[in-house]
Amino acid sequence: MPKYRxxxxxxxxxxxxxxxxxxxxxxxxxxxxxxxxxxxGVPESFLKKVFDVMTRANRHxxxxxxxxxDRLLDLNPRIPWGPHIWMGVTxxxxxxxxxxxxxxxxxxxxxxxCMEPLLGPLPNLDLRGIHWVIVGGESGPAARPMKEEWxxxxxxxxxxxxxxxxxxxxxxxxxxxxxxxxxxxxWDQTPPxxxxxxxxxxx
Numbered sequence: 618m619p620k621y622r623x624x625x626x627x628x629x630x631x632x633x634x635x636x637x638x639x640x641x642x643x644x645x646x647x648x649x650x651x652x653x654x655x656x657x658g659v660p661e662s663f664l665k666k667v668f669d670v671m672t673r674a675n676r677h678x679x680x681x682x683x684x685x686x687d688r689l690l691d692l693n694p695r696i697p698w699g700p701h702i703w704m705g706v707t708x709x710x711x712x713x714x715x716x717x718x719x720x721x722x723x724x725x726x727x728x729x730x731c732m733e734p735l736l737g738p739l740p741n742l743d744l745r746g747i748h749w750v751i752v753g754g755e756s757g758p759a760a761r762p763m764k765e766e767w768x769x770x771x772x773x774x775x776x777x778x779x780x781x782x783x784x785x786x787x788x789x790x791x792x793x794x795x796x797x798x799x800x801x802x803x804w805d806q807t808p809p810x811x812x813x814x815x816x817x818x819x820x
Contacts, residue, residue, distance in 0.1 A: 686719035710737035754788030781806035
């Protein structure tokens with residue numbers, strides 16, 4: 618695809634910034650799904666443009682996910698958070714649990730954790746102020762395995778804390794074959810959608 622001709626090199630696509638303004642039917646938009654909006658190479662001026670569009674096109678729900686939680690926290694005071702803008706951080710293992718604290722300190726209305734790929738146990742999660750947790754295994758030919766007790770351990774903590782839990786996939790070389798049953802059940806809990814969008818599937 619032409620937009621990915623630079624591979625994994627940071628590339629800003631300013632020409633599509635205002636596309637959500639033209640989409641009349643409300644939808645859920647995974648913002649910068651192939652990148653990280655809070656990468657150090659993304660200028661703050663570009664970030665402001667992204668949030669300006671999301672603020673104006675507020676009939677949609679936007680999900681943003683980052684591994685750069687330190688920059689997210691630095692920019693937080695200058696971000697115009699709205700209830701339709703969801704903010705999440707990736708937490709692959711306990712080594713990165715500090716990102717949860719960074720997220721908790723932001724002004725985002727809906728805060729979520731993406732533990733995909735889950736690469737280790739997370740037995741002592743602090744879920745205060747967290748509204749959603751997604752867990753999934755790595756997929757692809759070189760996928761690292763995810764142990765069942767890692768996933769069920771997080772699920773049980775979510776149940777105790779009354780935080781919606783979504784089990785996305787087991788992953789592996791053939792993710793369709795491994796499916797998404799956890800303890801014989803589909804876990805697809807989601808937080809309320811605070812937008813005129815109504816009830817739509819998040820996945």
